[in-house]
Amino acid sequence: MTRLRQQILILHLAVSSLEGRTVAWAFFDGTLAADQPQMQSGDTEKPPYESVLAAMRDGWMVIQLPTLPVYVPGHEHESGHLPYEYVLERKVDLDSL
């Protein structure tokens, strides 16, 4: 069985540009065992990277760019989920940890 594991970093930016400021972040770490704690709500105050571009410079691979918001007539002044959600990936060899 392969010893490669996936780490997923989700960065939400203030605008759609990859240089935009990070306003929310989440990390799901496939290298951790089931009994090891993952990132959970409220456990950090500062984002790991100031932007997606900064994370790319540190070796993260972008695997999802969000589609831009669609403004439905009559509902332009409504909001919901954080719209500029980027998903980044890093593959880690367990033998290198």
Add this chain to the structure above:
Amino acid sequence: MIAYKTEIEKPKIEAGVDKKYLLTAKQMATFVTNGFLMVENLVPDELNQAINRDQRELNIPGYRFWTETDNIRAAFDLPQVKGIIQGLVGLNPVYDHSFLHVVKAKHLKAQNWHADSIIDLRPLAFDIQAFYFSHDTPREMGPTLILPGSHLRKANTESIGRYKNIVGQRQLEAKAGTIVFMHHGIWHCAQPNYTDQTRYVFKLRLQPGQVQHGLFNMDGYKDPEVVQIIDKGYQEWQGNEARIEHNMRARLWRYVTGDDSVDVSFERSLTRMGV
């Protein structure tokens, strides 16, 4: 003051609190902007201690705490508490549900971000959820985490569950006797309790008993110090959507004031667009 769906308690219709206890225009503007209003020293120490004893010693299931103990209802019958509730949901709010939320000592798992219940179809009307803290609840004890300004963003229950940390998230560290009044739509989650003491938070959800127009003390609602609460209520996490958020709270302000001519929108754009 609070009406019930069951026969356990009959509704008591009253004339309302003395104006000095009524929610002020500044407090309403803060609620409209942030989606919550935190009021300290609302419940006196003696009553806090009595409720705390009930929580720790009576072993009543959380959903029956409201109906089976007198002290908690006495807290919500205080004029300074009723005045805030009256300002938000009117004279005869409808009891929706209540629950005594407990996080045991050393419970280190946080809840996922969520909005309570189900996505709400009302465009402007709102329920409130009062979170009452009977004991000091410092950050390490796991007070509720909320996202200020998120109450008007549509999220369906745990559709936001993969979010973990958001700029501006706020731990509701509270002193005993504090009640936080929240808009039903605010994003929130329970937090880990790193202490060796059980954490209790009592939640009471109330629906409006009438249209929510002008229920609060409207004195000064057009004053600059009130308007600027809404004008300057931007949150960093709102990013590019912040102006849309501004206009959404401007519409909510029209609703709660009952004044369709008042315009506190971004660049007063509601007036410019004739809407």
